[in-house]
Amino acid sequence: MDKTFQPADIETRWYKEWEENGYFAPQGGEKAYSIMIPPPNVTGSLHMGHGFQEAIMDALIRYHRMLGDNTLWQVGTDHAGIATQMVVERQLEAQGISRHELGREKFIDKVWEWKEESGGTITRQLRRLGSSLDWSRERFTMDPGLSAAVQEVFIRLHREGLIYRGQRLVNWDPALHTAISDLEVIAEEEQGHLWHFNYPLLGGEGHLTVATTRPETMLGDSAIAVHPEDERYAHLIGRRVQLPLCDRDIPVIADEYVDREFGTGCVKITPAHDFNDYEVGRRHGLPMINIFNDDAAINDSAPQAYRGLDRFEARKRVVADLAALGLLDKVQAHTLKVPRGDRSGVVIEPYLTDQWYVDARKLAQPAIAAVENGDIQFVPKQWENTYFAWMRDIQDWCISRQLWWGHRIPAWYDPEGKIYVGESEAAIRQEHKLGDEVVLRQDEDVLDTWFSSALWTFSTLGWPEETPELAVFHPSSVLVTGFDIIFFWVARMIMMTLHLRQEVPFHTVYVHGLVRDGEGQKMSKSKGNVIDPIDLIDGITLDELVSKRTTGMMQPQLAAKIEKATRRQFPEGIAPYGTDALRFTYYSLASTGRDIKFDIGRIEGYRNFCNKIWNAARYVLMNCEDQDCGLDSTAPVELSLADRWIRGKVQETAAEVAHAVSQYRFDLASQSLYEFVWNEYCDWYLELSKPILWDEEASADAKRGTRQTLIRVLEIWLRLLHPLMPFITEEIWQSAAPLAGKSGATIMLQPYPQRDDGELDENANADIDWLKAVIVGIRNIRGEMNISPGKAIPVVLRKGNDSDRRRLAENSPYLKKLAKLADIAWLPDDTEAPMAATALAGELEILVPIAGLIDKEAEITRLDREIKKLENDLSRLRGKLSNAAFIDKAPADVVASERDKLRAQELSLETLQEQMQRIRSI
RNA sequence: AGGACUAUAGCUCAGUUGGUUAGAGCGCUACCUUGACAUGGUAGAGGUCCCCAGUUCGAGCCUGGGUAGUCCUACCA
Numbered sequence: 001m002d003k004t005f006q007p008a009d010i011e012t013r014w015y016k017e018w019e020e021n022g023y024f025a026p027q028g029g030e031k032a033y034s035i036m037i038p039p040p041n042v043t044g045s046l047h048m049g050h051g052f053q054e055a056i057m058d059a060l061i062r063y064h065r066m067l068g069d070n071t072l073w074q075v076g077t078d079h080a081g082i083a084t085q086m087v088v089e090r091q092l093e094a095q096g097i098s099r100h101e102l103g104r105e106k107f108i109d110k111v112w113e114w115k116e117e118s119g120g121t122i123t124r125q126l127r128r129l130g131s132s133l134d135w136s137r138e139r140f141t142m143d144p145g146l147s148a149a150v151q152e153v154f155i156r157l158h159r160e161g162l163i164y165r166g167q168r169l170v171n172w173d174p175a176l177h178t179a180i181s182d183l184e185v186i187a188e189e190e191q192g193h194l195w196h197f198n199y200p201l202l203g204g205e206g207h208l209t210v211a212t213t214r215p216e217t218m219l220g221d222s223a224i225a226v227h228p229e230d231e232r233y234a235h236l237i238g239r240r241v242q243l244p245l246c247d248r249d250i251p252v253i254a255d256e257y258v259d260r261e262f263g264t265g266c267v268k269i270t271p272a273h274d275f276n277d278y279e280v281g282r283r284h285g286l287p288m289i290n291i292f293n294d295d296a297a298i299n300d301s302a303p304q305a306y307r308g309l310d311r312f313e314a315r316k317r318v319v320a321d322l323a324a325l326g327l328l329d330k331v332q333a334h335t336l337k338v339p340r341g342d343r344s345g346v347v348i349e350p351y352l353t354d355q356w357y358v359d360a361r362k363l364a365q366p367a368i369a370a371v372e373n374g375d376i377q378f379v380p381k382q383w384e385n386t387y388f389a390w391m392r393d394i395q396d397w398c399i400s401r402q403l404w405w406g407h408r409i410p411a412w413y414d415p416e417g418k419i420y421v422g423e424s425e426a427a428i429r430q431e432h433k434l435g436d437e438v439v440l441r442q443d444e445d446v447l448d449t450w451f452s453s454a455l456w457t458f459s460t461l462g463w464p465e466e467t468p469e470l471a472v473f474h475p476s477s478v479l480v481t482g483f484d485i486i487f488f489w490v491a492r493m494i495m496m497t498l499h500l501r502q503e504v505p506f507h508t509v510y511v512h513g514l515v516r517d518g519e520g521q522k523m524s525k526s527k528g529n530v531i532d533p534i535d536l537i538d539g540i541t542l543d544e545l546v547s548k549r550t551t552g553m554m555q556p557q558l559a560a561k562i563e564k565a566t567r568r569q570f571p572e573g574i575a576p577y578g579t580d581a582l583r584f585t586y587y588s589l590a591s592t593g594r595d596i597k598f599d600i601g602r603i604e605g606y607r608n609f610c611n612k613i614w615n616a617a618r619y620v621l622m623n624c625e626d627q628d629c630g631l632d633s634t635a636p637v638e639l640s641l642a643d644r645w646i647r648g649k650v651q652e653t654a655a656e657v658a659h660a661v662s663q664y665r666f667d668l669a670s671q672s673l674y675e676f677v678w679n680e681y682c683d684w685y686l687e688l689s690k691p692i693l694w695d696e697e698a699s700a701d702a703k704r705g706t707r708q709t710l711i712r713v714l715e716i717w718l719r720l721l722h723p724l725m726p727f728i729t730e731e732i733w734q735s736a737a738p739l740a741g742k743s744g745a746t747i748m749l750q751p752y753p754q755r756d757d758g759e760l761d762e763n764a765n766a767d768i769d770w771l772k773a774v775i776v777g778i779r780n781i782r783g784e785m786n787i788s789p790g791k792a793i794p795v796v797l798r799k800g801n802d803s804d805r806r807r808l809a810e811n812s813p814y815l816k817k818l819a820k821l822a823d824i825a826w827l828p829d830d831t832e833a834p835m836a837a838t839a840l841a842g843e844l845e846i847l848v849p850i851a852g853l854i855d856k857e858a859e860i861t862r863l864d865r866e867i868k869k870l871e872n873d874l875s876r877l878r879g880k881l882s883n884a885a886f887i888d889k890a891p892a893d894v895v896a897s898e899r900d901k902l903r904a905q906e907l908s909l910e911t912l913q914e915q916m917q918r919i920r921s922i
Numbered sequence: 923a924g925g926a927c928u929a930u931a932g933c934u935c936a937g938u939u940g941g942u943u944a945g946a947g948c949g950c951u952a953c954c955u956u957g958a959c960a961u962g963g964u965a966g967a968g969g970u971c972c973c974c975a976g977u978u979c980g981a982g983c984c985u986g987g988g989u990a991g992u993c994c995u996a997c998c999a
Contacts, residue, residue: 001958003958003959004959004961005961187996187997194999210999211999212999213998213999214999225999257999258999259998259999262998262999263999264999266999267999268999269999270999274999276997276999277999334998335998336998336999337997337998382926382927383926385925385926386925386926386994386995389924389925389926389994389995390994390995393995393996483993483994484994514993518933518934520991520992588935588936588946588947589934589935591935591936593927593928594927594928594935595927595928595992595993596934597934597935598934599933599934599935599947599948601933601934601947601948601949602934602935602947602948604948604961605947605948605961606947607961608959608961608962609947609961610961611959611961611962612958612959612961612962614958614959614961615958615959615961615962616958616959617958618958618959619958619959620958621958622958623958667935667936668936671936671946671947674946674947675946682958682959683963686958690957694957776965779964779965780964780965780966782953782964782965783952783953783964783965783966784965784966786952786953788953788954789953789954789956789963789964790954790956820956869943872943873942873943876943877942880979880980883979883980884979885978885979885980886979886980887979888979889978889979889980890941890979890980891941893941894941894942894980897941897942898941898942901942
């Protein structure tokens with residue numbers, strides 16, 4: 001074995017081995033356990049959030065697989081309608097081709113080509129993370145099977161009246177020329193203006209002043225609204241005003257929607273271009289005047305002068321023209337929320353079109369109930385509130401998109417505009433007995449990507465066929481996802497699955513936090529702070545990292561700043577840390593209910609942990625290979641104190657890990673393992689094994705016992721650790737397992753260690769605690785007195801009780817080796833103690849004689865510090881115990897333990913004070 | 923406007939039903955190339971648990987109020 005752990009070869013080698021041997025596929029077992037991967041964008045690439053999410057899922061999957069469950073991790077990718085179409089359109093644009101020139105079919109061919117070309121990136125990256133996905137069952141949302149499921153659902157819901165087509169205002173993206181759902185609109189505060197305009201009253205006396213942030217929409221105004229109880233305007237209700245710039249007049253209406261306090265208390269009503277105005281318009285039967293075309297340029301419904309102008313250009317013209325007419329009252333600076341498309345970034349326009357909708361209200365009821373009654377549980381629980389809040393006020397879901405890439409809506413229209421929904425034109429003709437003379441035209445639109453995602457847990461298992469997989473693996477066990485898609489995806493999956501299958505899609509939703517950069521900033525391309533998890537695994541040079549962060553930017557002017565920040569933050573680039581270290585970092589940061597600030601220092605620490613594991617294994621193998629490790633069950637074995645202790649400790653660790661995983665507390669699981677491996681197994685047990693293995697006088701039985709313990713405990717904790725660090729554990733396990741009497745092709749399919757209480761040994765724990773206390777006491781004196789670690793020193797023990805004597809008798813070889821002692825002696829109580837530095841282990845005094853070793857002043861300082869600390873504690877304890885209320889009301893065992901503590905500390909203080917006097921007297 | 927979350931060592935974070943002296947990693951200081959490991963070892967320094975009040979024998983933890991920050995939802999003509 002190499003002296004340092006080299007992850008790269010090991011990782012690729014083992015992943016290939018696992019995949020080729022089909023270890024990722026379900027293997028049977030009584031209980032089923034399944035997770036459906038949140039399908040990443042097929043042409044996307046892995047980011048830190050994915051890395052985190054996959055790590056969590058893989059740990060759960062590997063854990064359950066080792067528990068013997070029939071475990072499926074369903075893999076697949078999403079066609080990501082808008083995102084993918086945009087990428088391909090941009091590529092074509094670069095070649096000077098528009099998709100319209102190309103035509104629908106050829107364009108879709110291009111997208112499929114791009115999918116084939118780049119679709120491997122994300123799946124390669126998933127493999128690099130060690131994700132034990134069942135690749136034999138890989139699905140894609142536009143596979144024939146999944147597409148059939150989508151069509152089936154659309155037809156069914158349409159027949160049930162849960163999908164309908166209607167004309168209403170939608171969020172229109174004028175750049176992408178498609179409707180989008182409410183969720184795809186991001187409203188951000190921006191600086192704008194509030195323009196005040198005068199609309200002259202018809203009949204000549206005076207005007208009404210309206211305030212607006214969108215002057216250009218006045219071309220589509222249908223009314224002026226005031227509050228019905230606003231006495232300022234009450235007399236004008238029912239009158240008409242002249243709409244400036246347009247050759248028409250509009251009524252003054254009363255509606256409670258109007259806020260009297262805002263602006264002038266008069267609102268211009270533009271029903272075709274504002275969601276609130278739309279409702280007002282409907283209530284009052286106002287005409288809906290659409291003044292925009294698909295690009296949000298002014299159309300022919302507006303006066304000649306503005307036709308063809310872009311909306312922002314039109315705004316300037318309208319303001320200028322009104323000013324010229326003397327109708328501009330004033331302009332105020334105003335902060336407003338501007339709705340922008342989450343993909344295109346352009347301002348979204350409320351726009352009147354025909355679209356398809358899902359009646360979400362009806363579907364929401366059972367979906368709310370399923371969470372209320374605990375059929376589905378969120379972890380952490382507070383997300384249930386978020387879910388309820390949204391579900392109880394859910395709006396109908398606009399599912400049609402004016403795109404080409406996606407599932408085409410299975411609806412056809414006859415020349416009269418009658419709608420037919422069915423699986424094909426032929427089927428529809430047959431069902432409705434339509435002859436060839438009736439021309440049918442299929443709907444041009446495709447479905448929102450999230451429509452197919454909503455079916456994911458069951459469409460991937462073969463639905464609408466009632467397949468065996470569906471029976472076994474559905475509902476899935478847990479959904480692991482980010483809070484940002486609770487509405488987009490989680491809620492819709494719950495609604496659709498309950499409706500179509502009368503069962504939940506999953507029992508638990510584990511909601512993890514967002515992975516942010518070291519400063520707590522969201523990682524984004526435009527901020528230039530993105531870290532690719534693969535770069536943490538394989539490493540990257542500074543120059544490559546800079547170029548990765550600064551090429552293909554939407555805002556190239558930021559490149560210089562990003563380069564500077566990157567060079568400052570990663571002066572040496574990023575070292576290759578390996579997958580196991582990256583994964584362990586994720587786990588250690590995965591406490592629930594908070595975001596993750598990714599600190600590069602952590603991964604370095606866990607890379608070091610890998611190295612520690614590696615070297616501990618080297619030590620064990622070095623001492624066990626070709627040696628008698630007690631495999632022969634008839635050979636007598638003698639277990640040392642340390643052997644008995646560590647055999648118990650590894651069981652305690654198994655229990656802690658199991659508990660933590662059951663609560664999805666991977667931070668606690670990883671911490672338990674880290675502490676056990678490093679602080680117990682390596683720091684103490686390996687050191688305690690040396691006195692036995694290296695002692696020529698130790699018996700063969702004792703050596704056999706220690707070797708057996710070394711290798712067996714190693715083999716157990718490798719399995720405990722495997723779900724978190726799959727590669728290093730497999731690599732070492734291959735060598736270690738045979739020596740521990742285990743056989744098997746892979747650690748992956750070994751049973752997960754279950755706590756064995758028979759191995760716990762409380763006596764051994766107590767003795768080891770004593771041993772540690774004595775050793776640490778001596779080391780402390782050494783460290784503080786600057787006694788060279790190489791120098792063997794004599795130690796004298798004094799006072800103490802029978803168990804101290806027994807422990808000394810049994811453990812002096814350990815003490816001599818680990819504390820580097822020349823000699824250790826017991827001093828009878830009635831003997832005068834030599835001049836010495838003192839440490840305490842309970843009642844036991846540990847004395848390191850001064851002569852020639854100890855600096856008197858330094859020891860006085862050290863004792864003084866100890867005494868002060870004790871005095872502080874004592875005064876608090878005495879105060880507590882002299883409080884009658886405490887004695888009366890606190891539980892008896894708490895009071896008793898405080899009293900014990902007081903006694904012990906008083907004794908310690910006395911001892912140290914005596915010691916202080918003696919030192920001072922020389 | 924409503925709601926959620928967060929505030930603990932220089933930094934990143936744990937801290938269970940309220941009960942020893944509040945912990946870990948990184949960083950820092952001193953010493954150490956000892957036969958698994960310097961990606962290491964030993965020892966050490968470092969805390970007003972955001973603030974105020976309350977409940978309690980006892981509060982980092984519970985209650986109320988406040989401050990600061992992050993986020994979500996809705997609305998702002």
